[in-house]
Every structure is written in structure tokens, then in C-alpha cells.
Amino acid sequence: MKELIALPLLALILILQTAIISNISLLGGYADLMLVALSAWALQDDVETSWHWAIFGGILVGSVSALPWYIPVIGYLLTVALARFMVKRIWQAPILAIFVLVFLGTLTTHFLSITALRISGSPLSIADALSTVTLPSLFINLFLALPAYPIFRDLAVWVYDIEDVQ
């Protein structure tokens, strides 16, 4: 039952993203709070609902953004898939794992966004997009990843009543 916390929490993250985070930009890029949250959640060992979170978070972002709705869904699902893959291999170093995951997740979602915009006819310069949007976004996302992991660790402990050994 506690797993339903995902609904208000992801809605709150979306509100924070659109109202605050999207206004705090570095060059042309800004943080993807939903991606960071989903990455931190999916990296927790005992979490079983990360796929559901990714779909719900992706639909929420897709419903607000002018991007095609399925782009954030696919991007977040790929990020969660990567996280579940990593949990079984480098889980002993969670900080390293979250950094790697956020790095790759940001690149994945941005690659999907650029591809979708190019297909839809947007004259997007890939070089400009990478230098003015993706790189600054990567930097901010990695900065946010550090506090995100322990916060979602605590959330996982609360949701699944697990013994926190870290």
C-alpha cells in the first residue's frame, strides 16, 4: 500500500520540475528531476516498482511537455532497465552507480529527444544541442544525483520496511 506514494511523489516532482527547475538554467540546459529521482529509486536493491514509476513518471512528463508523450516514457524505461542491469553488478558502489546511471540516462533521453525533434522537422543543430543543452544538463543532473540516492534509500526503507544496513 505504501508503494502508492509514487503517485503524489512523482506528481510533486513534476510540479517542482515545471515550476522551479525549468527556470534555473545553465546555458540552455537544466536538470531533469524526474530522471534523477527514477534513477535513484531504481538503483535500490529491494525496489520492485521501478518499472511502474518509470511509466507513470514518463506519462506525467509527456503530458506536460511538447515532446511526443512516448519519448519520456521510453527514455525513463531505458534508464530503469540500465539501473536494474547495474544493480546486479556494481551495487557495492552506489554512488558510482548513480553517477554512471544519471550520465547514461541523460544521454539516452536527450538522444531520443533530439531524434524525435529532428524527425518532426525541427531544424535542431546537433552540435548546438550537445554543447548548450546536453552538457550543462549532464552537469546539473550529476550534481543532483548525489543527494538523491540517500533520500530514495530512506524512502525505500520506509516503503518496504527493510533493514537499512548502509
Place this chain on the structure above:
Amino acid sequence: MKSSFSRSLQTTIIFLVVGGILALALGGYFSPTSDFLGTSFISAQTWVSYRFLTIRDFFNAPSDIVSLQQRNGQLEAEVSGLQTQVIQLQQQLTDTQVLAALVDFSQTNPESVYKAASVIGRDPSPFLHYIIINSGSSDGLRRGMPVVTNQGLIGRIDAVIANAARVQLITDPTSAVNVRLQNADTDAVLVGSTTGDLNLEMISQDVEVQEGDVVLTSGLGGNYPSDLLVGQLFNLRTRDYELFQQASVQSAVDFSRLEIVLVIMNFNPIDIAPLTPEETP
């Protein structure tokens, strides 16, 4: 009888002596002595009084500290409340100034009907330049309606729900606005970019344009009404081997600080897509 007389005599003598001493003292004959006694008395009184006050303060101080702390807390709460009020009033003042500017704008452009809306968010994707406003179809907003501020054009409504709408800014990379240069009297196309810069394309090589020329909407294409201020031309790039000249446009609108916008309600965008000839394979 004799003893009674002698007691009365003694009493009388004592009164006379005391009275005499007082008279001498009042007459100033005992000044050194009375000064010494007075000073000693006052010193003793001061010492006792001081010790008494110190002891009384010692016993009363805790209650005073508690009451002072309570009072201090009340005052601090009052100060923070007043500070909050000041911030709210400053915000209201800013909103009022923005609204006053928008009212001025609507009064100077009476041909349009405006609906004011607050900006409540931005697109989560950094590749796109969209804002979200707090008015929607229940307020009469429809897709395609132009959105302006008192400083000029900012975009048009891209999607609408009951109580909110998404506005595509003219800085969006997929935005294209037909404009004209007021001084040169020629048409061009204004396009956005990932970085939010505005670029002017399709300026004919034959036309002489200058930096500082005012850029207005032309109304061609039916997406925007004509003669809305867009900005000023700068950084003109003319190359002989290219078909068209290019330039950058400096908008008067600060797109990063949009708070309140005006939707032009009485403009119906025209969809000319059916008139566009289809490509045949």
C-alpha cells in the same frame, strides 16, 4: 510634690537642650559635624540599598528573563510577520506594475481583446521553449491564439486544457513567424533556436536593411495578426554567395522572466495547409 517638680524641671531642661542644639544646628553652627554624620548616613544607606536591590534582583531575575524571553519571542514573531507582509506587498507592487503596463498596452491597442494569464511553468524538456499559463479553454482560450506582453510578441497557444494552456514561444527551435522590417518594408521569417536566440532569415539580397530596424509581424500565413512588435534587428550577415541575408533579432521581451502575459482573444488563426499544393511523387 518635690519629686514631681524636679521631673518637670528635668523634662523642660531636656527640651530646652534639644531645642537649643536644633537651633544651633539649623543656624549652621554644627555644619562639619552634621555633614560628617549626613555623609556617613547616606553612604551607609546607599550601601544597604544597593545590597538590597542586588539581592532582590537576584531573586526576581529569573522571572524577568522568562518574561523578557517571551516578549522577545513575541516581537521576533511580529517582525517576521511584518517582513513576510513586506515581501508580499513588494510582490503585489511588482504584479501591479506589470499589470499596469499590460493595461497601458491594451489601451493603446484597443483593436484586440485581451485575456491576462500568469505563467505557472515551463516545458520539462530543455530542447523546447514552451511556457504553461493558468488560463484554458474554460476562459475561452483556443489553440493558435497569439500571446503578447506589453513589450511585444512572445508566441502562440499550442495546446489547451480546461484550466491551463501551453504556449510555444517564438524562441522555440520549431517556431517560425512571418515578419516584416518596418524601415526596409520587406518580409522575412523569424525562427527560434535551441539557445533561445532569434534569427531572421529569408531577407532578400536586394533589400538594404540596417541594424536597429524594427521587426513587426507581417500577418502573412494567418498565424499572427500584423504589426505586433517583435524586436530590433542587429548583427546583419550579408554574403554574396548566399541567396538571402541573415540577421539576429533582439527582442524587448525577457523570455526568462515571463510572469504575466496577454492572450489576444479575438484573433482566429487561419489554417492555410489545405491551400498548400501537395507534393506528387
